[in-house]
Every structure is written in C-alpha cells, then in structure tokens.
Amino acid sequence: MERIRKAYIYLVAIGSVQKRLLLASAKNIKEVFGFEVRISDVPVYYQKAYNPSRGQFLASLILERIKGVELPKALKVVGITDVDIYEGELNFVFGLAELGGCCALVSTYRLWHKDERMFFERVFKEINHELGHTFGLLHCPTPGCVMNFSNSVLEVDRKSKDFCERCRTKLLDIYPL
Template identity: 60%
Template structure:
C-alpha cells in the first residue's frame, strides 16, 4: 500500500490533522506523518526575509520511504522563487515532493485559514500527479497569485483534472 506522507514544520497539530483528512477525502490515499529535521537557515534570504522554496524542495527530495507515493510539507515561512515576490507553494511536476507555505494563507477565522491551506495542498499535490494549471472556473488547479484567487477557487478538481488523478 502506498501513502501520501505529510510533514509540518512548526505548524499547529490541528491544521496538520485536518489537512491529512482533506488529502484522504480528495485523493483517496491514506496519510502518514513524517518527522523531518530542517536546518534552520536552509534557503533563508536575509535581504528578503523569506525562504527560497526551491532550496526547501530540494532538501525534501532527499527524504524517501518505501511506501511513499508523495510527500507534502507545510511550512510557516514566507516563501519566494526568483522573479516572484512570493509563492504559496511549489511542487515537482510529475514528481513526489511538494510544499506549501501557510504564512500568507493565515486568517484569524480558522475555517477560512484551513480551507486556504487545503486548497494549496491539493493544488501542489495535483502538480506532483502531473496536472498543469487549469482554466476551468473554480478548479483547485487554477493559478493563484493572491488570497482573493485562493478564496475564489474550490478545494476540488474539475471533471477534466480528476480524470488524470490516479485511484488508490
């Protein structure tokens, strides 16, 4: 049996558990939790006060479990990529590894905050399953460059995208 592994770095346990439940509901795969030690300054750019997402993703890609289908990590840091002010997440297209930053998704209203995280986790995992950005209104694979765009989409895949996802 293959699992989607999830790691959380200084992310509240309630969010991790709720996100795991979301992943199971949307993808159908059971979730296992991974404990990964992260060097504290890995990818940190003091001039920007942000972490480079690609550096964190490369570090994650060294983690392997024999029963691992995918690994998604949640970080509380503000992330960026070259040429962009920030990113909500990053994934290996068609690969195993993805990450999401909770930093800009936070809201005092827990339901809104958790739903934003669910959407971005589903989006980044979608990339690991080979999905590109989708233009179907409301599809979780819609590109998001703002909280408004995150809030406007569903946490679910459209009919076309869901056909591409594997079944457990």
C-alpha cells in the same frame, strides 16, 4: 493473487506548524485523493534557504531538502511550512511542487486568516493544488478548479478545494484512485 503494495502520502511540518492543521490536512488529502496519509516527524533543515536581503526562504531549496527525506512506502511527500517563501523573481509563492514528481511544499504564511475554518480551507486548497502538480496536472483555466492558478489570497478564496471534471479525469487517468 497479486499483493497490492500500500503507498502513503506523507505530511512533513517545516517550522512551527500546528498539529491540528496537520491532522485536518491529512483528512482533507484522504477525502480528495483517497490515499492513506502519514504525518512524519523527520526534521527538514531549511535555514540555508533563507535569503536575508528578501527576508524570505527560497522554495526550491526547501523542496530539495524534502526530496532528501526518506520515508517508508512514500508515494508523495508534502512539506507544510509557516515561513514566507518565494521562487525566482516572484514576490512570493503559496507553494511549489515537482511536476510529475514526488514532493511538494506549501506555505501557510500568506494564507493565514483569523477564522480558523477559512485558514484551514485555504491551506487545503493549496495542498490539493500542489499535489495535483506532483500527479502531473498543469494549471487549469476552469474557474473554481483547485488547479486554477492563484496569484493572491483572494484568488485562493475564489476556487474550490476540488478538481473540475476535466482535471479529475486526467488525475484518474494518471493514477487511478
């Protein structure tokens, strides 16, 4: 009988991220993707990604730092940060991921809401979206699909935290859960 190697999705806090949010995010990932989740306490040094002229952090530099973190049996690694991030000429991004790769980054900075339930739901949607990219999924035109592109927090609120049928099928073809 072949031994099944267990792999994990890791969450890494970058900056001041609440433990409650990390634990709730781990539960969300387990429910949506079916993988066990571990929360890492390995520090990710991200200060060099700061751009003083913008007052923001360059997401791709933080993502490179995440890629450098070695975690046992890591299938995917998601960094969650509370700092404002941008990429290229964009004013901001909610997250960034390696398409078909192992690492993703999500910023809570522009997702905040005074209602904790709403705030957590927004973060879950962006984590699921960026993890979808790491599994090779592209943006989806289906309204409500978590892989639908979000250019504003209102667009994040309009979508589900789940994949549409087409994206779920692609995900299962890429990596059977």
